[in-house]
Amino acid sequence: MPASRSADPAELRAAVERVSAWLTGSAPDPARADLAAAVRLSLRTLAATAPGRSVEVRVPPFAAVQCVEGPRHTRGTPPNVVETDPRTWLELATGRLQWTDAVAEGRVSASGTRADVSRWLPIVRL
Numbered sequence: 001m002p003a004s005r006s007a008d009p010a011e012l013r014a015a016v017e018r019v020s021a022w023l024t025g026s027a028p029d030p031a032r033a034d035l036a037a038a039v040r041l042s043l044r045t046l047a048a049t050a051p052g053r054s055v056e057v058r059v060p061p062f063a064a065v066q067c068v069e070g071p072r073h074t075r076g077t078p079p080n081v082v083e084t085d086p087r088t089w090l091e092l093a094t095g096r097l098q099w100t101d102a103v104a105e106g107r108v109s110a111s112g113t114r115a116d117v118s119r120w121l122p123i124v125r126l
Contacts, residue, residue, distance in 0.1 A: 006048035007041035036062045042093040042123050050120045058083040080112030095122030
């Protein structure tokens with residue numbers, strides 16, 4: 001998926017709603033395709049909302065995007081990296097989890113001086 005444009009808001013909302021019950025703990029694990037869509041669409045929206053190439057946000061195994069204005073990264077390991085699991089990312093993206101709490105609890109790895117995307121969260125509210 002191209003990171004240069006945001007997801008259709010309705011498409012993003014629908015994808016996140018399909019995994020919403022899982023995020024609240026009231027449903028079993030979602031279908032892998034539904035989880036992947038929610039992660040990818042929310043990351044694509046982040047990249048469009050915070051354009052740039054100074055921070056890489058990784059949510060393995062589904063996607064990674066570069067975002068945030070600043071010095072462009074071109075080779076090797078980026079100096080500013082945010083990495084987390086799909087559940088944590090979607091909790092952040094929907095406002096169910098605060099950035100500072102996720103970092104303090106070790107649920108997000110944020111390395112580098114620019115590796116803080118809290119300014120652009122939440123991406124979608126349900």
